[in-house]
Each structure stands twice: as C-alpha cells, then as structure tokens.
Amino acid sequence: MKDVRRDAWVLRDDGLAALVRELARDGRQVIGPTVRDGAIVLAEVDDAAQLPHGWGVELAAGRYRLVRREDAMVFAHSAGPQSWKAYLHPQHVRRWTADRNAGGEWTVRGEDEREADAVPAYAFLGVRPCDLRAIAVQGRVLGGGPGADTAYRRRLDRTFIVAVECTDPGATCFCTSMGSGPAVDVHDRGYDLAMTELLDEGGHRFLIRAGSDAGAELLTRLPVEGAAPLTESAARHVVADAAERMGRSMPPVDLHALMAGSMAAERWDDVASRCLTCGNCTMVCPTCFCTTTEDVTDLTGDHAERWQRWDSCFDLDFSQLHGGPVRASGRSRYRQWLTHKLGTWHDQFGESGCVGCGRCIVWCPVGIDITEEAAALAEETGQPENRGSVQAAESVRHARQEGGGRR
C-alpha cells in the first residue's frame, strides 16, 4: 500500500470531482467556494463544477470585485466575505430550552449537543492557510481547553478539512507578516488534506498530502499518482512566490508591545473620525468570536429559550453597565477592537487574534486598513523595529505545540 501518510501525491484537475464525490459518499456536506451575487461565497458543493473555475478577485480597501481569469485556476482567489466560522460558530444558536410546570419547577435541556449533532458532518473544501489558523485560534477560545466538550469542538471534530495553499494572494492579504500563510504549515495538524494548485507546462493539477489518518484514508480512494520531485519543488515555488507578492504587511514591530504602548495615542481620534462603528470588520473577521444572549418565551410564558448570537464590540450595548456603556466613544471602541486583535489576545489566549486575511480591510465601508492603522501607531509611538516579528514566531510555535487546536 502507498505510504499515503507521508508522501505527496498528484491529483489531476478532473480528480476534484472524485474528491467531492468521496466526501459526499462519507455522508459529509461539502462546503466550498462558489460564485454567487458577484462574490466568492461559501456554499454547499455537490459537484466540483460549482467551484469557481477561472474566477479571481480584485481587492482594495473598501472594494471587492470578482474578475474572470485568463486561466482555469480553481482556488486562485483570496478570502470572500464569509469565513468558516459561519459553520463552526454559527451566527445564531439556541443554547438551551426550559419548560416550567404548574408548580413552578423547571426542566432545562441543553441544546449544544443536540444542535451540533443535528448539523451534518461538514467537509470544508478550500480552506486557506490564514483561515486554517483562524479556525485554530477560535478553537483555542471556544474549544474549552484540552478534553473539554464544547459545541465548537464537537462541530470541528466532525469536520473534514481540505486546506488549499495560496498561490495568488490578494492586494489586501498580509498573512506572511502574521506567520499564518501562504503555505500550510506541515506541523499544523489542523487539516486532513492539504493541496497546492499548479497550472504550468505539467498541466492543471494539485499536489496533495494527508495531514491526518482520515485524510490518508481518503487519499487511497482518489485517483492520485506519486508526485515527482519536480512537481513538489514547483509547488513550493509558487507558494514561496506568493509570499513575495503579498499585497500588504504589518509593520515589522512587536505588535503586542505596540498595542500596549498605544492606549493614549492620538491616532485613535483620527481613525474614529472615519470609522462608522458599523461592526462590519467584526462580522467578517474569521477570529472574532464575541456573542450576546437573548432569552425568549412563547405566548404561554412557560417555555423559555436562550439564544446566542454574534455580537460586536462596536455596538454601544456591548459594554453596557448600569450607568451606561463603558466604551461610549468611537475612539474607545475602535481601540478595543484593534488592541484586542493585535495585542491583548496574546495576554488572554497566548497568540495573535489576527491572521492577516485582509477581510476587515475589504469589507470596511470606508476602507479603514488595519495594517495602515498599526503602522501609524508604530510611527506615532516610535515603536522600534523587530524583524522576524514576535507574532509570527509565536503563532507558529503555538500551532506546532497544540496541533492547531484540533485533535
């Protein structure tokens, strides 16, 4: 038998159909990028033809445009507006229901387990390295620590992940400077299969390797052939080349220290004069996890439900205390968002809360750019340069130690 666990294989472009078919045969709902409403949208894929063959995107601050490519590349587009958190950390979930009898006694039923088991086992097809890291980052927040049994962990554990390395980064991408792409870290055990798309003299094909036993098993069912050393080096090359063509980068400073030292910066007033506090950035960010809860009853008043939904630190109610919101000004709310992403996330969860996907830049209606804001803060506060910056080294170490928060 082939040593599928260790080796790299080649899947021809027409092999994608077999991949989708085999995942579906395992009873999985395959979710992948599709083209809809002028954007790359994550949706159920039951045929590889639904994937965005020949589509790319043009990105700028506050701007997203789908474009036709001259080739037939399938994964040569960067992140769309949604991220995988829509599936692993859904926008709206029922946490529990309770009924009250005539004697006033309650019967409470946890819904986490039921809901997580009721949703299909997913297969995520085309998870970019930045998003793979984002899944691990959210997992370390919502996964409840080693051995815990949270709804997030249950959903993630049942999900099969096919990661695809980036070969055509967007103008708003900066994963290289965050240490989270464009290559899949082979030490990162957060994926089942990892692919690199190649389109050159050798034809249109995918270098594919397994990151888990489940991935290795699936490989045995795919029409793959052993990868020639030249194919492997070609794959390494296109990804290394992508790292060079990254559209943006974070300033090469210790971002954690920069944020801690910027609390009184004037730049916050400047950004607050542009920011609409709409919260779009928090909705599209693949690591933003904040939620609020709402209790509702039916007409009898004796059936109650607790619902959890995404919340945003840009919302005034978010920091509500009896006297009013703690963070009333736009300045303090943008500062909360940025310093959490780049700074205090390290204190709270031991890594960066930003993976460099660039979504917040693209989907900000006024084009506020996280990298530009960080650079302005670095300039204002005179934060020293620190090449080989801390956030990259630290997040890589994390992923290695913890296997991407998974398994």
Add this chain to the structure above:
Amino acid sequence: MASVLATSPSGALSRVPSVPVPYRVVRRCPETADSATLKLAPAGETLPPFVPGQFAMLCAFGIGEIPVSVAGLPVGEDALVHTVRTVGAVSDALYAMAPGATVGVRGPFGTGWDLGMAADRDVLVIAGGIGLAPLRPVVLDILGERERFGRLSVLIGARTPADLLYKLQTKVWSAAADVAVTVDRPAPGWSGSVGVVTRLLDRAVFRPANTVAYVCGPEPMIRATARQLVTRGVPARRIRVSLERNMRCGSAECGHCQLGPVLLCRDGPVIGWHRAEPLLTVPEL
C-alpha cells in the same frame, strides 16, 4: 439535561454546567428599598462549591441572566446567598422573588478573594454600596476563625443611611471587628460619619506593610480607596479589588468582560491592585 452531567462523590456537579441548574428561593430578606437577600437551595442537582469572591450567573425564567456574587455560603449547607439590587429587567425579577420561586444558577465563576493571603495579617474590608455583598462572606469567614488573622476593620460607605445593607449583622460584627460606617447624605437621626469611605481610613488601625485590603464598590470608590492605601504603604499586590464589566457567559467565551488583557469572568472579578491600577487609569477601557 440532568443525566448528562457528572457528579462528584459529594453529590455536587464536578464541572460548571453550561445550562442553568434550578435552585429554589428558601428565604428572602429585604435589605433596603431596592435590594434583598435571597437564600437559594438546590431544587435537584448541586453546583460545584463556591468560594467567597466568586459569582454565579442567576437566571430569571424567560427574562435573562446576570452575574451576582455570592454574599454568603452557609457552612454545612449547599445553599447560596445572594444580595441583589434592582437596577433593570433581570435584577428586578430576582429582587421580587418570593420563597418557593425557582432561579436558574450557573457557576461557580471567577477568582476568589484569597483569604490565605491574610493569615496573621491585619485585614481591611472596604465596601461601597452593593459592594458589601461580595465582601460579607470574607467578614464571616474571618470571624469564624478569628485567631488566624490580625486586626479586622470593616469600613462601609453608602449613599444614605437607608441604603446600608445588613444593618443588624454589621452591629454583631463590631463585637470582634472595628466596624465603621459613613454615608454620602445623612438623614434626620443620623449621628455617624458623613463623607466618602476613604475618610474612614484615617481612623482605622492597621500595620500597612502587614495588611491585606479587600475592596469592592463603584469604580471611582475603588480607585480612590486603593490609591490611599498605597500612599499609606499597603503593597499593591495585597490590595484585592473586585471589578465589574458586562458579562454574558461567565466562561470566557462571550468577550464582553474584557478589561484590556484581563477577562474579568476568568482572570477576575477579584484581582490585585498591581494589575488593576494601570487598567483603570485608561479612560473607557
């Protein structure tokens, strides 16, 4: 739900449940015009044990859930005592509950006051308003093992004499502790101190370098009190303050209780002043 939760040998749940566990109000004592103390006993399952300083998420059926500190942990019972001040939808509903009513409880959450730190030291318990509620079990624990601790001073501030909590009990405490009370606005018949609680520090007897202070109240009061204590030579680390932020979950996953690097439901609500000070000086953090 009941059957899926593991229990420890004592019969209490071994893990904090993710759903509210029904408790029943077994006693209700009105404290002031807008606060009441509820004693809650398990209606079925029992939560893991709480320590003073920790809080529970209390749920009023169909209305919502709020963080409330334990104000008492009766020895040898599974009961929880909470003092609730009515300020909004959920606290109103809890405040109005009569004996027999059911409350959903999750917990225990957060850090305790760490009484171990106070062994053989002088203790200052300093409270403003409803802030006395989480400090009540500190006083009771110290009075229960009086010889383990040095001098105990309980300094209490309230808006008016009518807003003072635990009026009878605080009188009893004065047998074994120095209890001092001050109000912002006196009423006819009030002969005690008037002014902010920090004023009471002038008369308190303690050895600053060998003192632990436990402080809870409105944020400006905490700030002023802790600064005074530092000025008088109490090490910042030994000034323990209990802080408050919006909280939706209690288990460090809703993001609401951030105070800079600190997730107050997990790393607090009780933290040392050495950590709190730099955070409370940043406006709107």
